[in-house]
Amino acid sequence: MGSLARKHSAKIAESGGDDDLSPFQKVQHWFDAISSSDYDGHDAILGRILKLESVTFAPTSSNPHNSRNVISFTVPRQLCNSTGMLHGGAVALIxxxxxxxxxxxxxxxxxxDSGHVSRTREHDLPEASG
Structure with a gap:
């Protein structure tokens, strides 16, 4: 487990554990950890630019892990390629x-509980405006 994952887990433990936190609070703890001034990892910029709008966790018998987050952000110049478009590597990171x-x-x-796994990703990218 990396230092950020340990920090995230420790913060949740300090709060009384996962069961005492709302779904929003669980995700917010990640933002708090990655936004700290002592973290300078590859993904540190995301803690500054991503805005957590909402978190929904609504498990059902057919989908016990039904979870959705809404996140917004404005693309900063640091994540753009030489043509001013969002860099493909930044897309993968995000x-x-x-x-x-x-x-x-x-x-x-x-x-x-100690990191994350590969997932199947489905996404739609709107055409660039302007």
Whole structure:
């Protein structure tokens, strides 16, 4: 487990554990950890630009891990390529981090509790305006 994952897990433990946190709070803890001034990892910029709008965790018998996060952001110049468009590598980073955050509300002891796994990703990219 990396230092950020340890920090995230420790912060949740300090709060009384996963069961005492709302789905929104679980995801917000990630933002708090990655936004700290002592973290300078590859994904640190995302803690500054992503805005957590809402978190929904609505498990059903047919979909026990039904979780959805709504996140907004404005693309900063640092994530653009030489033509001023969002860099493909930045797209991959954003999807990796945001899909990891989407499973955060499902985490519990012994289940996705120390990091994240590969997922199937489906996304639609609107055409650039202007």
């Amino acid at each position: 999807f990796d981090i945001t899909t990891s955050m989407a499973i955060t509300p499902c985490m519990r002891d012994g289940f996705w």
